[in-house]
Amino acid sequence: MATAQMVRDIMTTDPVCMLDSATVTEAAEQMRRRNIGDVLVTDRQGNLEGVLTDRDIVVRALAEHRQPDSTLLRDVVSEPAVTIRPDEPVSRAVQLMREHALRRLPVTENGHAVGIVSIGDLATERDPDSALADISQSPPNK
Incomplete structure:
Protein backbone atom coordinates (compact mmCIF):
# COMPACT_ATOMS: atom_id res chain seq x y z
CA MET A 1 0.00 0.00 0.00
CA ALA A 2 1.41 3.42 -1.04
CA THR A 3 2.05 6.00 1.63
CA ALA A 4 0.16 9.27 1.22
CA GLN A 5 2.45 12.07 0.14
CA MET A 6 2.95 14.75 2.76
CA VAL A 7 2.94 18.51 2.36
CA ARG A 8 6.63 18.65 3.35
CA ASP A 9 7.41 16.67 0.18
CA ILE A 10 6.08 19.33 -2.20
CA MET A 11 6.24 22.62 -0.28
CA THR A 12 8.67 25.38 -1.11
CA THR A 13 10.88 25.76 1.93
CA ASP A 14 12.26 29.00 3.33
CA PRO A 15 9.38 31.27 2.25
CA VAL A 16 9.95 35.02 2.12
CA CYS A 17 8.67 36.45 5.41
CA MET A 18 8.41 40.11 6.31
CA LEU A 19 7.46 41.86 9.51
CA ASP A 20 4.01 43.41 9.68
CA SER A 21 5.72 46.76 10.31
CA ALA A 22 7.40 46.73 6.86
CA THR A 23 5.92 48.95 4.15
CA VAL A 24 4.09 48.00 1.00
CA THR A 25 6.99 49.42 -1.01
CA GLU A 26 9.45 47.15 0.81
CA ALA A 27 7.24 44.13 0.09
CA ALA A 28 6.92 45.07 -3.58
CA GLU A 29 10.69 45.41 -3.82
CA GLN A 30 11.16 41.93 -2.32
CA MET A 31 8.64 40.49 -4.76
CA ARG A 32 10.43 42.08 -7.71
CA ARG A 33 13.90 41.08 -6.50
CA ARG A 34 12.91 37.44 -5.95
CA ASN A 35 10.43 37.10 -8.84
CA ILE A 36 7.58 36.07 -6.53
CA GLY A 37 3.96 37.17 -6.16
CA ASP A 38 3.57 37.00 -2.39
CA VAL A 39 5.27 37.35 0.97
CA LEU A 40 4.26 35.93 4.32
CA VAL A 41 3.65 38.56 6.97
CA THR A 42 4.71 37.89 10.56
CA ASP A 43 4.74 39.67 13.89
CA ARG A 44 7.95 40.33 15.82
CA GLN A 45 7.82 36.84 17.38
CA GLY A 46 7.67 35.22 13.94
CA ASN A 47 4.02 34.22 14.18
CA LEU A 48 2.28 34.18 10.81
CA GLU A 49 -0.32 36.92 10.43
CA GLY A 50 -1.23 36.46 6.80
CA VAL A 51 -0.21 36.43 3.17
CA LEU A 52 0.38 39.60 1.15
CA THR A 53 0.04 39.14 -2.60
CA ASP A 54 0.80 41.43 -5.48
CA PRO A 68 2.98 52.59 -0.43
CA ASP A 69 5.99 54.12 1.34
CA SER A 70 4.02 54.66 4.54
CA THR A 71 1.35 51.93 4.43
CA LEU A 72 2.30 49.03 6.71
CA LEU A 73 1.79 45.41 5.74
CA ARG A 74 -0.41 44.84 8.80
CA ASP A 75 -2.91 47.29 7.26
CA VAL A 76 -3.30 45.47 3.92
CA VAL A 77 -2.46 41.81 4.55
CA SER A 78 -5.02 39.07 3.86
CA GLU A 79 -5.90 37.64 7.24
CA PRO A 80 -6.33 35.35 8.94
CA ALA A 81 -4.21 32.99 6.91
CA VAL A 82 -5.46 29.48 6.29
CA THR A 83 -2.50 27.21 7.01
CA ILE A 84 -1.46 23.59 6.94
CA ARG A 85 1.20 21.59 8.78
CA PRO A 86 4.05 19.90 6.92
CA ASP A 87 3.01 16.48 8.26
CA GLU A 88 -0.46 16.64 6.70
CA PRO A 89 -1.27 14.84 3.45
CA VAL A 90 -1.15 16.70 0.15
CA SER A 91 -4.83 15.80 -0.32
CA ARG A 92 -5.63 18.04 2.68
CA ALA A 93 -3.77 20.92 1.01
CA VAL A 94 -5.85 20.41 -2.12
CA GLN A 95 -9.03 20.36 -0.03
CA LEU A 96 -8.15 23.59 1.82
CA MET A 97 -7.14 25.39 -1.35
CA ARG A 98 -10.43 24.40 -3.01
CA GLU A 99 -12.58 25.30 0.01
CA HIS A 100 -11.00 28.72 0.44
CA ALA A 101 -10.21 29.47 -3.24
CA LEU A 102 -6.50 29.82 -2.44
CA ARG A 103 -3.56 29.88 -4.82
CA ARG A 104 -1.02 29.77 -1.98
CA LEU A 105 -1.16 27.92 1.32
CA PRO A 106 1.34 28.74 4.08
CA VAL A 107 2.85 25.76 5.87
CA THR A 108 3.36 26.34 9.59
CA GLU A 109 4.70 24.65 12.69
CA ASN A 110 3.77 26.18 16.04
CA GLY A 111 2.49 29.31 14.29
CA HIS A 112 5.75 29.92 12.41
CA ALA A 113 5.99 29.69 8.62
CA VAL A 114 8.24 26.88 7.40
CA GLY A 115 7.07 26.71 3.80
CA ILE A 116 4.39 27.47 1.27
CA VAL A 117 2.44 25.34 -1.18
CA SER A 118 1.28 26.97 -4.40
CA ILE A 119 -1.26 25.85 -6.92
CA GLY A 120 1.70 25.39 -9.26
CA ASP A 121 3.38 23.04 -6.78
CA LEU A 122 0.24 20.92 -6.74
CA ALA A 123 -0.07 20.93 -10.52
CA THR A 124 3.57 19.92 -10.92
CA GLU A 125 3.16 17.12 -8.40
CA ARG A 126 -0.27 15.82 -9.40
CA ASP A 127 -0.14 16.28 -13.19
CA PRO A 128 3.35 17.14 -14.41
CA ASP A 129 2.18 17.15 -18.05
CA SER A 130 -0.54 19.76 -17.51
CA ALA A 131 -0.35 23.26 -18.94
CA LEU A 132 -0.32 24.73 -15.41
CA ALA A 133 2.65 22.55 -14.46
CA ASP A 134 4.50 23.67 -17.61
CA ILE A 135 3.81 27.32 -16.82
CA SER A 136 4.79 26.87 -13.16
CA GLN A 137 8.13 25.33 -14.14
CA SER A 138 8.98 28.04 -16.68
CA PRO A 139 11.40 30.80 -15.75
CA PRO A 140 9.68 34.03 -14.66
CA ASN A 141 9.22 36.93 -17.06
CA LYS A 142 11.57 39.81 -16.42
Whole structure:
Protein backbone atom coordinates (compact mmCIF):
# COMPACT_ATOMS: atom_id res chain seq x y z
CA MET A 1 0.00 0.00 0.00
CA ALA A 2 1.41 3.42 -1.04
CA THR A 3 2.05 6.00 1.63
CA ALA A 4 0.16 9.27 1.22
CA GLN A 5 2.45 12.07 0.14
CA MET A 6 2.95 14.75 2.76
CA VAL A 7 2.94 18.51 2.36
CA ARG A 8 6.63 18.65 3.35
CA ASP A 9 7.41 16.67 0.18
CA ILE A 10 6.08 19.33 -2.20
CA MET A 11 6.24 22.62 -0.28
CA THR A 12 8.67 25.38 -1.11
CA THR A 13 10.88 25.76 1.93
CA ASP A 14 12.26 29.00 3.33
CA PRO A 15 9.38 31.27 2.25
CA VAL A 16 9.95 35.02 2.12
CA CYS A 17 8.67 36.45 5.41
CA MET A 18 8.41 40.11 6.31
CA LEU A 19 7.46 41.86 9.51
CA ASP A 20 4.01 43.41 9.68
CA SER A 21 5.72 46.76 10.31
CA ALA A 22 7.40 46.73 6.86
CA THR A 23 5.92 48.95 4.15
CA VAL A 24 4.09 48.00 1.00
CA THR A 25 6.99 49.42 -1.01
CA GLU A 26 9.45 47.15 0.81
CA ALA A 27 7.24 44.13 0.09
CA ALA A 28 6.92 45.07 -3.58
CA GLU A 29 10.69 45.41 -3.82
CA GLN A 30 11.16 41.93 -2.32
CA MET A 31 8.64 40.49 -4.76
CA ARG A 32 10.43 42.08 -7.71
CA ARG A 33 13.90 41.08 -6.50
CA ARG A 34 12.91 37.44 -5.95
CA ASN A 35 10.43 37.10 -8.84
CA ILE A 36 7.58 36.07 -6.53
CA GLY A 37 3.96 37.17 -6.16
CA ASP A 38 3.57 37.00 -2.39
CA VAL A 39 5.27 37.35 0.97
CA LEU A 40 4.26 35.93 4.32
CA VAL A 41 3.65 38.56 6.97
CA THR A 42 4.71 37.89 10.56
CA ASP A 43 4.74 39.67 13.89
CA ARG A 44 7.95 40.33 15.82
CA GLN A 45 7.82 36.84 17.38
CA GLY A 46 7.67 35.22 13.94
CA ASN A 47 4.02 34.22 14.18
CA LEU A 48 2.28 34.18 10.81
CA GLU A 49 -0.32 36.92 10.43
CA GLY A 50 -1.23 36.46 6.80
CA VAL A 51 -0.21 36.43 3.17
CA LEU A 52 0.38 39.60 1.15
CA THR A 53 0.04 39.14 -2.60
CA ASP A 54 0.80 41.43 -5.48
CA ARG A 55 -2.98 41.67 -5.93
CA ASP A 56 -3.38 42.83 -2.31
CA ILE A 57 -0.94 45.64 -3.04
CA VAL A 58 -3.01 46.76 -6.01
CA VAL A 59 -6.48 46.32 -4.48
CA ARG A 60 -5.90 47.19 -0.81
CA ALA A 61 -3.20 49.82 -1.16
CA LEU A 62 -2.96 51.49 -4.56
CA ALA A 63 -6.65 51.37 -5.49
CA GLU A 64 -7.50 52.85 -2.09
CA HIS A 65 -5.00 55.68 -2.69
CA ARG A 66 -2.76 54.63 0.20
CA GLN A 67 0.85 55.72 0.07
CA PRO A 68 2.98 52.59 -0.43
CA ASP A 69 5.99 54.12 1.34
CA SER A 70 4.02 54.66 4.54
CA THR A 71 1.35 51.93 4.43
CA LEU A 72 2.30 49.03 6.71
CA LEU A 73 1.79 45.41 5.74
CA ARG A 74 -0.41 44.84 8.80
CA ASP A 75 -2.91 47.29 7.26
CA VAL A 76 -3.30 45.47 3.92
CA VAL A 77 -2.46 41.81 4.55
CA SER A 78 -5.02 39.07 3.86
CA GLU A 79 -5.90 37.64 7.24
CA PRO A 80 -6.33 35.35 8.94
CA ALA A 81 -4.21 32.99 6.91
CA VAL A 82 -5.46 29.48 6.29
CA THR A 83 -2.50 27.21 7.01
CA ILE A 84 -1.46 23.59 6.94
CA ARG A 85 1.20 21.59 8.78
CA PRO A 86 4.05 19.90 6.92
CA ASP A 87 3.01 16.48 8.26
CA GLU A 88 -0.46 16.64 6.70
CA PRO A 89 -1.27 14.84 3.45
CA VAL A 90 -1.15 16.70 0.15
CA SER A 91 -4.83 15.80 -0.32
CA ARG A 92 -5.63 18.04 2.68
CA ALA A 93 -3.77 20.92 1.01
CA VAL A 94 -5.85 20.41 -2.12
CA GLN A 95 -9.03 20.36 -0.03
CA LEU A 96 -8.15 23.59 1.82
CA MET A 97 -7.14 25.39 -1.35
CA ARG A 98 -10.43 24.40 -3.01
CA GLU A 99 -12.58 25.30 0.01
CA HIS A 100 -11.00 28.72 0.44
CA ALA A 101 -10.21 29.47 -3.24
CA LEU A 102 -6.50 29.82 -2.44
CA ARG A 103 -3.56 29.88 -4.82
CA ARG A 104 -1.02 29.77 -1.98
CA LEU A 105 -1.16 27.92 1.32
CA PRO A 106 1.34 28.74 4.08
CA VAL A 107 2.85 25.76 5.87
CA THR A 108 3.36 26.34 9.59
CA GLU A 109 4.70 24.65 12.69
CA ASN A 110 3.77 26.18 16.04
CA GLY A 111 2.49 29.31 14.29
CA HIS A 112 5.75 29.92 12.41
CA ALA A 113 5.99 29.69 8.62
CA VAL A 114 8.24 26.88 7.40
CA GLY A 115 7.07 26.71 3.80
CA ILE A 116 4.39 27.47 1.27
CA VAL A 117 2.44 25.34 -1.18
CA SER A 118 1.28 26.97 -4.40
CA ILE A 119 -1.26 25.85 -6.92
CA GLY A 120 1.70 25.39 -9.26
CA ASP A 121 3.38 23.04 -6.78
CA LEU A 122 0.24 20.92 -6.74
CA ALA A 123 -0.07 20.93 -10.52
CA THR A 124 3.57 19.92 -10.92
CA GLU A 125 3.16 17.12 -8.40
CA ARG A 126 -0.27 15.82 -9.40
CA ASP A 127 -0.14 16.28 -13.19
CA PRO A 128 3.35 17.14 -14.41
CA ASP A 129 2.18 17.15 -18.05
CA SER A 130 -0.54 19.76 -17.51
CA ALA A 131 -0.35 23.26 -18.94
CA LEU A 132 -0.32 24.73 -15.41
CA ALA A 133 2.65 22.55 -14.46
CA ASP A 134 4.50 23.67 -17.61
CA ILE A 135 3.81 27.32 -16.82
CA SER A 136 4.79 26.87 -13.16
CA GLN A 137 8.13 25.33 -14.14
CA SER A 138 8.98 28.04 -16.68
CA PRO A 139 11.40 30.80 -15.75
CA PRO A 140 9.68 34.03 -14.66
CA ASN A 141 9.22 36.93 -17.06
CA LYS A 142 11.57 39.81 -16.42
